[in-house]
Amino acid sequence: MAVIISKPGIDELSEVLGTLREWQDDAAPVQLHPGDVGWYWRFGAQQTAEALRTWSRDGRVLAVGLLDGATILRLTTAPDVRRDEELARQLVADVTRPEHGVLPEGAVNVEAPSGTLVNDLLAAEGWGTDAPFTPLLRDLTDPVEEAGVRVEVVGPDQVSERTAAQRASFDVSTFTDERWHAMAAGPLYADARCLLGYDDAGEAVGAITVWSAGPGKPGLIEPLGVHPHQRGHGYGTALTVAGAAALRELGSSSALVITESTRAAAVATYMSAGFERLPERLDRRRAG
Structure with missing residues (x-):
């Protein structure tokens, strides 16, 4: 057929x-x-x-x-x-x-x-x-180290902090409380976690969402963001480590993330969190 x-x-x-x-x-x-x-x-x-x-x-x-x-x-x-x-x-x-x-x-x-x-x-x-895009992978066979900052799983009382962190991290983001609830109501979120990171003053500095595909399968980071005024202090690395730990708790065999190769700071953040670079990937493009 x-x-x-x-x-x-x-x-x-x-x-x-x-x-x-x-x-x-x-x-x-x-x-x-x-x-x-x-x-x-x-x-x-x-x-x-x-x-x-x-x-x-x-x-x-x-x-x-x-x-x-x-x-x-x-x-x-x-x-x-x-x-x-x-x-x-x-x-x-x-x-x-x-x-x-x-x-x-x-x-x-x-x-x-x-x-x-x-x-x-x-x-x-x-x-x-x-x-080009750069995939990065961290094996999760061994336990993951402590993140080194306060990290909490997002619950109903922290949704507005989570969405605000996303909008602050990405200029074009349209992530709202309503859209978080739509995402969380979907069947895939049962195997996912949203995490918020906080500084010593209790201010949310960034967020990460991680997605498991089931036990023994690679999990995905999508997305990670840190407030612009909080960058350069290691919060991105800490949140990535916390996300990897959450995926391991969900049974993932590894943690995967993909970012534009031109985003050198993002690539460096993931590598500092124990991720290894994989060969670059190129989309096929038809010019207009």
């Missing part, structure tokens, strides 16, 4: 997310993580469903994509079909033809795991590469 693209309904999300969890593996290339979908869930279940695409054959889901905005598709596949020609050609057809309802005309990006045939075929279609 042919490969079929679908937009899952809300009642199908649990099955899709379960499949995405199964594909997570420390030995696999860096790929779309359930936590990426969990973080997107701040926009609500309906919008999350609208942003997801699946590709199936004979009733089996082979690929999952998340439209992270109108022009970026974050894509991954089942481990055994990364070089499947029929799947790759259908994926390329769907992302290159606007009438297929995935990406519009003009400048767009596709993020796919390294080594997938879809990357090769997009290159053959004339797609270039975009600015």
Whole structure:
């Protein structure tokens, strides 16, 4: 049978997310993580469903994509079909033809795991590469050291502090209390933690959210932020260490984070928290 693209309904999300969890593996290339979908869930279940695409054959889901905005598709596949020609050609057809309802005309990006045939075929279609991203990984086999600052798990009384920390850390952030509650009501947040860090005066200095994909699987940091006026004091490192410890408590085998390679300070923060750099990843980009 042919490969079929679908937009899952809300009642199908649990099955899709379960499949995405199964594909997570420390030995696999860096790929779309359930936590990426969990973080997107701040926009609500309906919008999350609208942003997801699946590709199936004979009733089996082979690929999952998340439209992270109108022009970026974050894509991954089942481990055994990364070089499947029929799947790759259908994926390329769907992302290159606007009438297929995935990406519009003009400048767009596709993020796919390294080594997938879809990357090769997009290159053959004339797609270039975009600015590099740096993945970083910390093994969680051994216990994690103390963070060195006061860190608390965000509860109902700290939601406004959490969202304020996000907006202060990122100029374009639209994270509100309402969106935190939407995210926390999603099914993926049961295996996630939001943490707030505090200085000696009791002021919130930054926040981190971490997402488990289940016991024995890599967990994800998405996002981490520190107030601009609190940077340079080690709070980012401390929050990252605390996030790694939270993931270990949730059963994660490792902690993964991905950041733009140009953000040298962010890369240095993660490395100071015990993370190791992995090979850079390049999105495929079609110029406008």
